[in-house]
Amino acid sequence: MAENREYVLTVEGKADLEAELDTLKNVTRKEVSEKIKEARSFGDLSENAEYDEAKNEQAEVEARINEIEYMLKYARVIDDEEIKSDVVTPGAKVVLDIFGGEQRYTIVGSTEADPYKNKLSYESPIGAACLNKSAGDVVKAQTPGGEVEFKILSIER
Numbered sequence: 001m002a003e004n005r006e007y008v009l010t011v012e013g014k015a016d017l018e019a020e021l022d023t024l025k026n027v028t029r030k031e032v033s034e035k036i037k038e039a040r041s042f043g044d045l046s047e048n049a050e051y052d053e054a055k056n057e058q059a060e061v062e063a064r065i066n067e068i069e070y071m072l073k074y075a076r077v078i079d080d081e082e083i084k085s086d087v088v089t090p091g092a093k094v095v096l097d098i099f100g101g102e103q104r105y106t107i108v109g110s111t112e113a114d115p116y117k118n119k120l121s122y123e124s125p126i127g128a129a130c131l132n133k134s135a136g137d138v139v140k141a142q143t144p145g146g147e148v149e150f151k152i153l154s155i156e157r
Contacts, residue, residue, distance in 0.1 A: 007071045008109030008122070010091050014077050017111075021068045024061055032058045071111055083157045088130040090122045092157065098126075098150035107131075126150070 039051035078091035093106050105120045113121035120127040129141035133152055140149045
């Protein structure tokens with residue numbers, strides 16, 4: 001992890017991380033602990049695949065807990081006042097004329113990015129190309145698949 005990197009989050013994104021952290025600490029951690037206890041009861045730990053698998057799962061859970069705690073510690077939550085409606089900023093909802101039709105996206109930090117949920121990182125080629133642009137602007141973005149040209153139809157808070 002980068003040292004003291006700022007994680008830009010929407011209010012919704014912060015709430016999602018806090019909920020995931022709560023589940024990991026209060027549910028998943030206990031489930032994995034039970035798996036380890038059960039696997040120990042099978043005897044010889046040196047040849048116990050269930051025990052090894054449970055210990056690996058425990059390590060993954062603890063790593064994710066640490067990662068989320070770190071992100072929350074260095075989070076900068078975008079509040080409504082920061083989201084402008086005249087230009088695209090992180091947290092804005094935009095409607096783009098792209099890929100042959102209208103697509104609605106929320107511009108978010110990389111932590112929340114999920115193209116399947118129409119959440120684009122402001123660091124991604126298309127998200128970055130949108131930043132500080134206005135409704136009506138025609139924008140070009142250099143993507144791994146080549147140059148993409150699109151129009152910003154509207155911007156909402």
